[in-house]
Amino acid sequence: MMNTLSSKTLKKLATRPEFYVFIIILLLSLFIQAKSGLFFSNNNIVDLLQSMTVPLIYAICAYLGFISTGPDVSFPLIAALSGYLATQFVFVTGFDGPIFVVFLVAIFFGLIMGAINGFIIANYNFPSLIVTLGTTSIFSGILLGVFEAGRIKLPESMIAFGNKSLFEVTNAGTGLGSSLPMTFLIAVSLYILTYLFLNFTMAGRGVFAVGGDETSAERAGFNVKRIRFGVFTVNGGIAAIAGVCYSIESTYFLPTEFAGKEMIVIAAVILGGTRLLGGVGTLTGCVLGTLLLTIVTNSLILIGVPIYWQKFIIGAIIIVGTAISVIQISDLKGFRRNKRRKVGVA
Amino acid sequence: MKKKFFALFLVIVMGLMLAACSSESGSSEEASSGGAANKDLLNPANYKSDKDKSEWTIGVVTKDNTAAWFKRMEVGVNQYGEEMNINVIQKGPANADAASQVQVIEDLIAQGVDALAVVPIDPGAIEASLQNALSQGIAVVTHEASNQENTLFDVEAFTSADFGASLMDSLAGSMGEKGKYAMMVGYTTSTTHMEYAEAQKARQEEAYPEMELINGGEVPSAESEESVDGAYEKAKELLKAYPDLKGFTGVASTDSPGIANAVEELGLSGKVNIVGVGTPNEFSDYIKAGTINKLLLWDPKDAGYAMVSIAAKILAGEEIKEGTDLGVTGYESVQIIKGTNKTIIGNAPLKIDKNNIDEYDF
Numbered sequence: 001m002m003n004t005l006s007s008k009t010l011k012k013l014a015t016r017p018e019f020y021v022f023i024i025i026l027l028l029s030l031f032i033q034a035k036s037g038l039f040f041s042n043n044n045i046v047d048l049l050q051s052m053t054v055p056l057i058y059a060i061c062a063y064l065g066f067i068s069t070g071p072d073v074s075f076p077l078i079a080a081l082s083g084y085l086a087t088q089f090v091f092v093t094g095f096d097g098p099i100f101v102v103f104l105v106a107i108f109f110g111l112i113m114g115a116i117n118g119f120i121i122a123n124y125n126f127p128s129l130i131v132t133l134g135t136t137s138i139f140s141g142i143l144l145g146v147f148e149a150g151r152i153k154l155p156e157s158m159i160a161f162g163n164k165s166l167f168e169v170t171n172a173g174t175g176l177g178s179s180l181p182m183t184f185l186i187a188v189s190l191y192i193l194t195y196l197f198l199n200f201t202m203a204g205r206g207v208f209a210v211g212g213d214e215t216s217a218e219r220a221g222f223n224v225k226r227i228r229f230g231v232f233t234v235n236g237g238i239a240a241i242a243g244v245c246y247s248i249e250s251t252y253f254l255p256t257e258f259a260g261k262e263m264i265v266i267a268a269v270i271l272g273g274t275r276l277l278g279g280v281g282t283l284t285g286c287v288l289g290t291l292l293l294t295i296v297t298n299s300l301i302l303i304g305v306p307i308y309w310q311k312f313i314i315g316a317i318i319i320v321g322t323a324i325s326v327i328q329i330s331d332l333k334g335f336r337r338n339k340r341r342k343v344g345v346a
Numbered sequence: 347m348k349k350k351f352f353a354l355f356l357v358i359v360m361g362l363m364l365a366a367c368s369s370e371s372g373s374s375e376e377a378s379s380g381g382a383a384n385k386d387l388l389n390p391a392n393y394k395s396d397k398d399k400s401e402w403t404i405g406v407v408t409k410d411n412t413a414a415w416f417k418r419m420e421v422g423v424n425q426y427g428e429e430m431n432i433n434v435i436q437k438g439p440a441n442a443d444a445a446s447q448v449q450v451i452e453d454l455i456a457q458g459v460d461a462l463a464v465v466p467i468d469p470g471a472i473e474a475s476l477q478n479a480l481s482q483g484i485a486v487v488t489h490e491a492s493n494q495e496n497t498l499f500d501v502e503a504f505t506s507a508d509f510g511a512s513l514m515d516s517l518a519g520s521m522g523e524k525g526k527y528a529m530m531v532g533y534t535t536s537t538t539h540m541e542y543a544e545a546q547k548a549r550q551e552e553a554y555p556e557m558e559l560i561n562g563g564e565v566p567s568a569e570s571e572e573s574v575d576g577a578y579e580k581a582k583e584l585l586k587a588y589p590d591l592k593g594f595t596g597v598a599s600t601d602s603p604g605i606a607n608a609v610e611e612l613g614l615s616g617k618v619n620i621v622g623v624g625t626p627n628e629f630s631d632y633i634k635a636g637t638i639n640k641l642l643l644w645d646p647k648d649a650g651y652a653m654v655s656i657a658a659k660i661l662a663g664e665e666i667k668e669g670t671d672l673g674v675t676g677y678e679s680v681q682i683i684k685g686t687n688k689t690i691i692g693n694a695p696l697k698i699d700k701n702n703i704d705e706y707d708f
Contacts, residue, residue: 038586043612047586051579148442153628170613174589177613250575251607254600257573301583304561307534307569 017273017325021288024321028295035303042169043178050180052294054249056187057242058265059286060194061235065128066274067211067281068231073262074117074132077139078236079243080258082109084143086244087253090155099161106240113139114236118229128232140259149255154247162248183245190238195283207231212279267318268293273325292321387477388688390498393485394663395460403433404657405454406650407447407464411438414627415646416465418708422647422674423463426654434654435459444471451475461485461657463650469494485660489653492689498660501652503644503676503694506538510545512695513621513642514554517546517593520619520639524556525592528567528584530577530605532598540566542597542623560588570601577604585612592619599624606637626698626706633703641698644676646708648694652677656690666690 013019033039058075065072086106089095095102113135120131143149154162165179198204206227209217218224247253270276271292272285296317300310386392395402406423408416420436427434437454439446444467452475454462462479466472469491476486476496488497504512517527529546531539543566550557561567568584570577577600585591585608594609596602602622609618621640622629632638655672671678676694683689698706 036587044586047582151628174586175613176586176589178611246575250578250604252574252603254574257575298579298583301568301580302587304587306561306564307566 015329017271017329018282018285018288020325020328021272021285021292021321024317024324025288025292025295028292028299032295032299032303036299038302039299041171041173043171043174043176046169046178046180048291048294048298049184050178050249051298052290053181053184053187054242054246055261055265055268055290055294056287057190057238057245058261059269059290060190060283061239061242062262062266062269063274063281063283063286064194064207064231064235064238065132066269066276067278068207069121069211069228069278070128071266071276072117072128072132072232072235073266074113074136074139075235075239075242075265076258076261077136077143078110078113078239079246080255081113081139081143081243082106082236082240083243083247083258084147084149084253084255085109086240087152087154087158087247088147090158096157099158102158103241103244106244107237108240110236110238110240110243111233112236114233114239115229117236118232121232122225122228136259143255149253151255152253154251154253158248159251162251181249183249186241186245190241191283191287198283203227203230208279210278264293264297264314265290271318271321271325293318387480387496388498390485390660390666391663393461393483393498393660395661397460399658399662400431401433402460402658402661403435403458404461404463404654404661405457405459406434406436406654407450407454407462408436408438409447409465409467410442411436413442414708415625418706419465419646419650422645422650422652423654425647426651426658426673430658432654432658436650439467442467444468448472448475451479455479455482455484459484460661461487463487463489463653463657464491464497465489466491466494485657487653487656487660489649492683492686497688499656499666499688499690501649501656501677501680501690501692503649503692505681505691505693506541507545507548508693509642509695510542511549512697513542513595513597513623514546514549516640516642516697517595517619517621518550518554518557520621521557521593523554526558526560526588526590527593527595528560528588528591529565530568530570530580530594530596530598530601531566532570532572532600534566534569536598539597546595557593560584560591570596570598570604572598572600574600574604574607577601578607579604581605581608582612585609585614585618592617594618594620596620596622599628602638602641603629603632606632610637625708626703627708630703633698633700636700639699641703643696643698644694645696645706648674648676648692648696652690652692 029039038044061072061075083106086102089105090102117132117135120126121128164182166182166185168177168179170177198207206222209220209222210224210227214224268289269286272289274281274285296314300313305313410416416438423434423436437450439450447467451472462484466488473496479486480496486497488494488500492500492502494500529543531543533539547559547565568580570580581604594605596605602620602624605620609615615637620638622638623642625643629638629641633641651674652672656666659666668682669679672680677692681691683691
């Protein structure tokens, strides 16, 4: 009885892409550990968590975009522009109070930018890829053209928050230290909030419904336009949080470093099993996909891969990783379907 | 009906935008077509001035006169003017864009300056204006624009090979000439970055046999993609993979702050030496804290002095050749790049560390 149950859960697990990503992560970390002996050390793990923080937050934006409508590629530039405005707010007003006010300012601007996306996408039913590509370009123009933003050392109050850490570890063997910044806590809270929203509110279920089948969702009583508008607006707010986190971590506001980050984030989300055409995907998948790509990008030097091969390997892992889970799952599902059909005939 | 109007409105807006764009690109095309420079125009000997030295006016045009970098340049420009008793004026555009710079150049031409010394924002965009200046008998020199066509001389602070060697000398000095080191570039596709990196390695192999480039001597060790965060992540990994790493160089301005952040976080301050490229104000905290040992760049003051000095020599009818002394440190015996006959190269790396950082404010 026990056996059949666990094999059933295993089979169920095996139809989920997260399972394969998890296996790949496991194998990869064992391989890196065997080659370098440095993977499973406390400071390396903390380093990984630290590098994951901002991509994790971005992943929520990409994820919400996919499950409700389609690709959202504007989050890096919303992050950049709202991060810039929040930094300027601190400079201009000389604000020295609690950091969450800085976040609120950024979120305010992020929501406005997200609302522009949402309004165009929901109201005119334009493809989200085209709209967000367009707004990306506009936001980038505003940031670099209108504001002429350059590299800015952050004000002291923001740096102070960036230097605060949840905890610090020191590797006994090598003496190398590492610390986990507070921003990681922000990422975790965002995941919890998103999880609760998607699974326990009517609007949250609506996000999946709208992405799965627009017409059915409408007939079921969901306000499709309002949900899409809401998702992209919220995406703007989340991106703004990521923007401030990124600046805080690097102690600079770096206007040119945001653009282009969307690709690897989207790759991570797809790798984690989110379907491009909407309605399907889990937050667990987002976390695992992001974890996998962070491990890959952060460990190639550890195992001594030459610099010119690093990009090749990252690309290969994205393709192979996605392919493995897609092929495995369609095989398994196909197998089940065939069996059922046979039974039907008999 | 409403929708139709909206669509019509969009079409009109689109049309206006296109019109605006096309008129802009039209003017820049005009500018670049002026690129085909006349041979006679580019012979420095034709620009000898008949006026007395005290009547000359040399106009210097910068990218942005409010930037600390060009304020520093103005010090050198004015110094030359006072020493030689020549009128110099330094001007910059109101906005740091190519079109505004063209305006400043045209204004100075209209004022009847005898020579122009320009630091172009976009060399291509000012070709026509510079050609106009030359055809009116105004001598033109440039800085940081080795691909400028309508200029008599372009002056650069150093060759990539010399600068790379200086970076290595500074690193070797901080490391005690032995131990493992790593080098970071912005992009492996950036020609200058890779030239700096290759030159560092060549210098190390020639002069510091006890030093060793990690990863079997592969150039470069890492690529920051011109990102402080990228530099930080890559540096952290290298420091973990090579616990006995003693030195680090970074040639993009993003590299050394990223490396310094990584070194600080890993608790290796004092054990890893960093030599980077950047401006003193930007990195003063790191230099003072000792996390970045040395900063290399060139001094805009001396470059400004050298530029005006060349312009004055042209007006005086002096020939500028290999070995000419421009009268300022680093430019005492200039090289001229063969083939171009107009790229003048000094050897003026400026090395900044804890002891002299307060002397530089740019």
